[in-house]
Amino acid sequence: xxxxxxxxxxxxxxxxxxxxxxxxxxxxxxxxxxxxxxxxxxxxxxxxxxxxxxxxxxxxxxxxxxxxxxxxxxxxxxxxxxxxxxxxxxxxxxxxxxxxxxxxxxxxxxxxxxxxxxxxxxxxxxxxxxxxxxxxxxxxxxxxxxxxxxxxxxxxxxxxxxxxxxxxxxxxxxxxxxxxxxxxxxxxxxxxxxxxxxxxxxxxxxxxxxxxxxxxxxxxxxxxxxxxxxxxxxxxxxxxxxxxxxxxxxxxxxxxxxxxxxxxxxxxxxxxxxxxxxxxxxxxxxxxxxxxxxxxxx
Ligand SMILES: C[S@@+](CC[C@H](N)C(=O)[O-])C[C@H]1O[C@@H](n2cnc3c(N)ncnc32)[C@H](O)[C@@H]1O
Numbered sequence: 309x310x311x312x313x314x315x316x317x318x319x320x321x322x323x324x325x326x327x328x329x330x331x332x333x334x335x336x337x338x339x340x341x342x343x344x345x346x347x348x349x350x351x352x353x354x355x356x357x358x359x360x361x362x363x364x365x366x367x368x369x370x371x372x373x374x375x376x377x378x379x380x381x382x383x384x385x386x387x388x389x390x391x392x393x394x395x396x397x398x399x400x401x402x403x404x405x406x407x408x409x410x411x412x413x414x415x416x417x418x419x420x421x422x423x424x425x426x427x428x429x430x431x432x433x434x435x436x437x438x439x440x441x442x443x444x445x446x447x448x449x450x451x452x453x454x455x456x457x458x459x460x461x462x463x464x465x466x467x468x469x470x471x472x473x474x475x476x477x478x479x480x481x482x483x484x485x486x487x488x489x490x491x492x493x494x495x496x497x498x499x500x501x502x503x504x505x506x507x508x509x510x511x512x513x514x515x516x517x518x519x520x521x522x523x524x525x526x527x528x529x530x531x532x533x534x535x536x537x538x539x540x541x542x543x544x545x546x547x548x549x550x551x552x553x554x555x556x557x558x559x560x561x562x563x564x565x566x567x568x569x570x571x572x573x574x575x576x577x578x579x580x581x582x583x584x585x586x587x588x589x590x591x592x593x594x595x596x597x598x599x600x601x602x603x604x605x606x
Pocket of ligand 1: 337385409
């Protein structure tokens with residue numbers, strides 16, 4: 309399924325890009341948001357795009373050829389924000405967008421085992437190759453992490469009520485056979501939870517898959533690392549927009565933005581997080597959990 313940019317209209321409105329500004333899309337993917345944003349920068353602006361996935365980088369470079377200003381797309385983890393800008397010799401920036409997580413195409417058809425609906429190798433890595441030095445895959449995690457670590461991660465990052473049962477089932481299973489596919493993991497999870505839990509609308513593997521993905525990619529660590537680096541590069545008057553998709557991300561962003569407001573360094577432009585309206589939710593069910601928060605540096 310092609311990725312549809314979420315909360316596009318409010319993102320354009322709150323970022324309020326002006327001709328000649330420097331805009332960083334920290335999660336550019338195929339450039340869905342940036343295609344709509346870059347005309348506002350005119351020919352004197354600059355777009356810097358970042359993505360850890362080289363397929364995404366290729367797509368963005370192709371799709372953004374029509375932007376009126378120069379576009380530089382870098383394959384890297386946004387947690388190295390300072391280093392990325394240094395290498396491009398970009399010092400000050402005016403606006404940043406982080407649209408967190410993964411695109412619909414990555415989740416559904418990257419073959420990396422993000423979806424419990426497909427039987428694929430259990431990888432779940434952010435980068436589609438190992439050039440960023442990512443050493444841990446979901447396969448490594450389920451086959452080598454202790455039962456306690458697995459339970460803690462499934463509970464902490466998935467908010468999964470049956471984390472202990474699932475972790476025990478994973479460890480029991482792997483004593484006989486290595487877990488290498490999403491299909492095996494789904495079967496293990498289904499066997500570990502009560503029947504009523506299997507019959508609910510939400511798939512019983514949803515939370516465990518989310519937890520493993522967050523853990524393997526250190527998604528919260530990367531987010532925690534990037535926010536102060538972005539802040540350090542933003543001009544006063546600069547805007548930072550973050551779109552989050554689960555409660556852990558949302559909490560981290562909300563709390564960090566609050567520290568900037570309390571310190572008198574920033575002004576929240578979104579008093580309450582912006583959520584998709586009914587029309588967007590129906591057109592793009594993936595947008596349902598999205599929340600947009602925007603701060604302006606004072
Ligand atoms: C939801 S998609 C962005 C979609 C894009 N805004 C659009 O509408 O086309 C998130 C993208 O961020 C990338 N990503 C997630 N975490 C990252 C990180 N820590 N460093 C670099 N890229 C990351 C993913 O590979 C993915 O391509």
